[in-house]
Amino acid sequence: MRRPDGELEEEKVFKDPVHRYIHVRDELIWDLIGTKEFQRLRRIRQLGTTYVTFHGAEHTRFNHSLGVYEIMRRMVENLEKKGKWDADERLVCLASALLHDVGHGPFSHSFEKIFHMDHEKWTREIILGDTEINSVLRRMDDDFPLKVADVIAKTYDNKLLVSLISSQIDADRMDYLLRDAFYTGVSYGQFDMERILRVMRADEDQAVFKHSGMHAVEDYIMSRYQMYWQVYFHPVTRSAEVILSKILHRAKELLAQDYAFKLTPHHFLSMFNGKVTLRDYLKMDESVILFYFQEWEEEEDSILKDLCSRFMHRHLFKYVECDPSKQMVIWQELRDLYQKIGLDPDYYLVIDSSSDLPYDFYRAGEKDERVPIHLLMPDGKLRELSRESDLVESISGKKRTDHKLYYPKDLLMDQTEFPEEKQRIMALLVNQEG
Amino acid sequence: MRRPDGELEEEKVFKDPVHRYIHVRDELIWDLIGTKEFQRLRRIRQLGTTYVTFHGAEHTRFNHSLGVYEIMRRMVENLEKKGKWDADERLVCLASALLHDVGHGPFSHSFEKIFHMDHEKWTREIILGDTEINSVLRRMDDDFPLKVADVIAKTYDNKLLVSLISSQIDADRMDYLLRDAFYTGVSYGQFDMERILRVMRADEDQAVFKHSGMHAVEDYIMSRYQMYWQVYFHPVTRSAEVILSKILHRAKELLAQDYAFKLTPHHFLSMFNGKVTLRDYLKMDESVILFYFQEWEEEEDSILKDLCSRFMHRHLFKYVECDPSKQMVIWQELRDLYQKIGLDPDYYLVIDSSSDLPYDFYRAGEKDERVPIHLLMPDGKLRELSRESDLVESISGKKRTDHKLYYPKDLLMDQTEFPEEKQRIMALLVNQEG
């Protein structure tokens, strides 16, 4: 028998390949994990289409969310020992960590772009709306759901607490770097989290790190830098994402044209017309998406059919580097040639850009300003990380962008029809790269 | 440009978290991986419902199949160095390793039980039938698909080759133990594969192992033993599997009764009537299953609805140990009580038994006889493993069985109705365990 909203009679553990064990001793956390909105995260992969590049990366947001919770649990335990921690905030903190991604849908990146949705808004609705999660949270207190939602939205009063879950070095980032490195099999994501947690101290409005642990923090920043370019922005992954976006785009367009689908896409209707209810949203998961894509392989519309088939069977677009400034010169020629050979350039000639700002210090007045990481010096003063670390300084504030132009090389290589135009297209594309 | 059915111009590698890298230098292998039948394995988890117990275990059969291929590649490379290897068989061997599981469907175990299907038969059909895989294989030779199918079916002439992929110590088992241990996070599945591969030698009709490597082989057998009881037969996993089976069972029954589904289960029709075509079969994947289960949460039929909701949201059945011999005494009483309170015992009172024979030597005349593992002694003679190893001897031929009785504890604990009957049921169940 459990004590209501207290501790479980016996601590529960989850075996976790990254943190070895995930420990739960609070009934609140245990019951949140059991809600259907949280269980739904099992049907949404953490890294979207990355599995087409790194076959090991089949882990879900459920998996990651438990990990973020566990890191937060260890952070709080450490800060409690150091004595600068408000014990009342413990559960707010743990619940926020567990739920911070609960509003994610399948392949969020593409969905948000095409349907103008925002997983942060959905996270808030799930926490505050008529859900099992809300009902579990309210057992604590009527205000409790709002506290959790505010922490996740970064609007909560206690900025220290906010910084533990969303800052340039937080429980979320630490878990995903370690976890994504583990599942993809790349070694770049490794860093010494145990050390970072040990040198973490509570300052007034953010967590800071003892100077003696600077190298562990540097190593974390480098891991993040490497993971972005080696894993998250991998061009093959982006090819699958481009196709996925174009499928959603096409389906939306067909619906707008009153195209007669063989299977009516009930699950998409409210998305397409922009009136998605929470209930609709929660039904969306990767199974649903993949079910429709499989069905749509047999649609009449040749574009929808082709793109779905590409996505399901991993017949991806190829890519060339592209320099957007230079590209404009040949852009119109390429589109014209596409039209001639009967390929719609809106679907088959796609630029995708990724960019990353691996670390930044505060720049007054800029939007998206980031709270910098501070080191706690032996003399008790704080010092911004990049002023102490040459490595971090070298990448601070440097945004790096990568542009790729995606196209269906298989169709262009098959020159039984329009050989001249296709050769010209290929020449322009290759030339593009230089 | 690739040379037809020869080597790729440049070796390709997959990053793999278990074997670090998977190396492909043959165009044949590369093209097999690219077929839609093989890509489909990305939508079928390796360990079925195990993810409800070990959240890390979200890896697919695609992931595992590449691993088996890689181990086989290393085995063949080793045997080639030792000089006892027919070079012509190399690609037969690699293709068989890659494709050995290609006939698996989603949650195979339950499907095979309910629909009397056999993934080995489907593997054969996919290799020999009208598929992309068949067409890639036939580029080698008209006989090539049959060779591959025969190796997988263990009917191939070259028994040495067969033993590399299906024996008590083969590429398949080695990969799944290492991989499942990696993804679940349990340490039991570790063993020194590199050492086993190094001491492997080709005997006439099976791979044998130099005596000096016996301890590595022992360790492998122990890993297998531990993984079965710690992971594969975990009672929580089996609870999800019991529910899944009962869903399929219920759906089949409803169809037989001409029940009017809100969404006609097109994908299941041929399964239910036993006339599944290869095309139907290949459309089945976990997305499809989960899509239907989500839809069925809103069906009228209360059993189907309840079971689907349990599966989707992980409201599993609880279990007690049960001794089938003893159980018969109270079995009828339990069923009668179930009827009284309106619970169908066919769906809500389920015995599940798992058993494992971790290692066996040859027993003439018994069915399911297994080819034993042989050690190559310093004097050049072969000796069956359990005669040299006390550890292996201790578990040889000992079948261990575990019986559990599954029931919906939540329904029985809710005693607003039928309190007496439910208390009696709970008492009988608990008593059962003793």
Add this chain to the structure above:
Amino acid sequence: MRRPDGELEEEKVFKDPVHRYIHVRDELIWDLIGTKEFQRLRRIRQLGTTYVTFHGAEHTRFNHSLGVYEIMRRMVENLEKKGKWDADERLVCLASALLHDVGHGPFSHSFEKIFHMDHEKWTREIILGDTEINSVLRRMDDDFPLKVADVIAKTYDNKLLVSLISSQIDADRMDYLLRDAFYTGVSYGQFDMERILRVMRADEDQAVFKHSGMHAVEDYIMSRYQMYWQVYFHPVTRSAEVILSKILHRAKELLAQDYAFKLTPHHFLSMFNGKVTLRDYLKMDESVILFYFQEWEEEEDSILKDLCSRFMHRHLFKYVECDPSKQMVIWQELRDLYQKIGLDPDYYLVIDSSSDLPYDFYRAGEKDERVPIHLLMPDGKLRELSRESDLVESISGKKRTDHKLYYPKDLLMDQTEFPEEKQRIMALLVNQEG
């Protein structure tokens, strides 16, 4: 500034490759580590001559002692949480763990055999005698050193505490299995210590393990079994040990004969005459031994010279299996032949036997009886491990012994002199093996 015999102002950590970090918060522990008797353990390798077989195994008893302390610290922390722990005993426990091996000398196994010494007696003397360790311990209390010595001697009242450091599953064994596996590079020593610590419970007079963790305990027993045969009893390691013992033996004999050493072996005199003081003993370390061995390579005595040269340059004896019962038949013939060719059989024809009893339950009346491992069953009763585990049952109480006969093959193969006799010796030796 530290509080006297209290907590350090700031916890200290050692980076440890096996346990990641070793945490010290007690001034007592910190100061014990700093004593010269403890620092001396840095000059004594944990695995004696094992480095000649596994070059990675160069770690010292200092390294291991910190590890045992760390495991004990975690055990105590766990038991404190479970509430069945006498807080006063905490430091007794930690100090005992840290100091349990402090009486070890260099290559203890050989030294104890040749000089009839006993590292347990020396441990006691170091703790109770006039040492820095004693003086640090006495800061706690005049009785404190005796308590620590009694725990290590297993005569302490609190048997639970004794069992944590010396039983069939204790902090000492857990550390050395993990550590020796780590440094040698063999995978056999791995087991899930974290799980074992989690299922450990305090019973009246021993630590017991929750039944749910049985498989982790099984795995530990198997690791122990494998490490003994794969590492600890490796025949090449024993060859170096045989030579080492014979060097000590020879030096003792030469001293008894008033042989004039070029360098008087001051450090050995009291050992040879059996009147070793604590001060003498503490000066003995591997540097001293190796220094003398290097000097003795230039002695007149051909046996001492040859054996030292063999040890220093790893020109080891070869070995054959030998069956002591059968061997007696040819033993005299071999010795006679040795005499003929001028090889002293006392130094060049050596039988070495190793035996292990991997696990045992209690056998009343037998000496060396061992306290068995008990599982805590769901019903609260205790049950001896081998009654629940087939694996453990299979090796319980089974003593396995390995006999090897060591000889200088190089000398026997060089048949410029006495070819006939040497051929006969080789024939007898090879025959021996069969």
Add this chain to the structure above:
Amino acid sequence: MRRPDGELEEEKVFKDPVHRYIHVRDELIWDLIGTKEFQRLRRIRQLGTTYVTFHGAEHTRFNHSLGVYEIMRRMVENLEKKGKWDADERLVCLASALLHDVGHGPFSHSFEKIFHMDHEKWTREIILGDTEINSVLRRMDDDFPLKVADVIAKTYDNKLLVSLISSQIDADRMDYLLRDAFYTGVSYGQFDMERILRVMRADEDQAVFKHSGMHAVEDYIMSRYQMYWQVYFHPVTRSAEVILSKILHRAKELLAQDYAFKLTPHHFLSMFNGKVTLRDYLKMDESVILFYFQEWEEEEDSILKDLCSRFMHRHLFKYVECDPSKQMVIWQELRDLYQKIGLDPDYYLVIDSSSDLPYDFYRAGEKDERVPIHLLMPDGKLRELSRESDLVESISGKKRTDHKLYYPKDLLMDQTEFPEEKQRIMALLVNQEG
């Protein structure tokens, strides 16, 4: 029976905790490992005094040398596959890798400074002189020892081969980073060696790296950077080294003064007078050093006695940061105060500076110019690493130096005598740091 200077009948393997297995198939390599000059490396720790800081770092140069050999073996195997490799050079390459450190003595860094010795010169003498190593090498060819010595001295014609063993990314550095990280337990030294080896290509006079592997190379450079500052230049390690140097210094001075040692330091005589023979040199190992240091703890000379006791029992000097420019102001005052209280500042007030240049490109005309790392671009051209990598660029050519001032805090804190002077000294030292 082995074929002379050919392949071993059966490949030998060493179990290695870093590379898992070290494979030897050449009789030459096997026999080199067996020589006494190579076995001597077992008595010389890889990281000198680092073990006082990281207790795990007890591994020897023997251990590392095997690792460098193994990496070279894999490099050569890879390059052979790529077809740009002169097969005749294979054994030159492997032998050079194995022997590159064979001239190291105990605590080389201090010895070389005090005795003006040079391990590279000794390496050459061991290879070319009257040694077992020379005799094994000459079995290949009379020129063979010279080839090996020239490769190690970087004067060999084939610059590609030289670059494999000494460049900014070579077998030596790769092994020591991985190995030192493994044994110390720090995570910083990890990088993906397998990937680096796979993207390595042979250019005319150096190994280059395919551009696609740039991130693995970056990661290696970062590892190197971190290991230097986290491990190699650790101030506590340097404290032990400072004491060691001062012991050697003192002993040299005493000998020059005809001080009467209780035990004549035979092993040091030739070092002190600068006429060390190869035979003398080869007798020097850590056992010898430690033996003398233990003896010297009982010498009359109070400085020698104190310093030896400090080294043996790890009573190290403390340190403050020091800015050499600023320091001169107070330097004389400190030395004067030292004199007053009877402490010899030459031994008890020591500045130690460490500096590292983590990566550099070519700067014509500078001494110590380094061959830069080149990337092989997709267009076949070479490009210097720091021009492609922001990270590497940020640290290229930036020498970082760390100065510490070491002093015996324990003596200064004990203010029973000269309280005023000692307080003043402490104040000056602390002030120094600011």
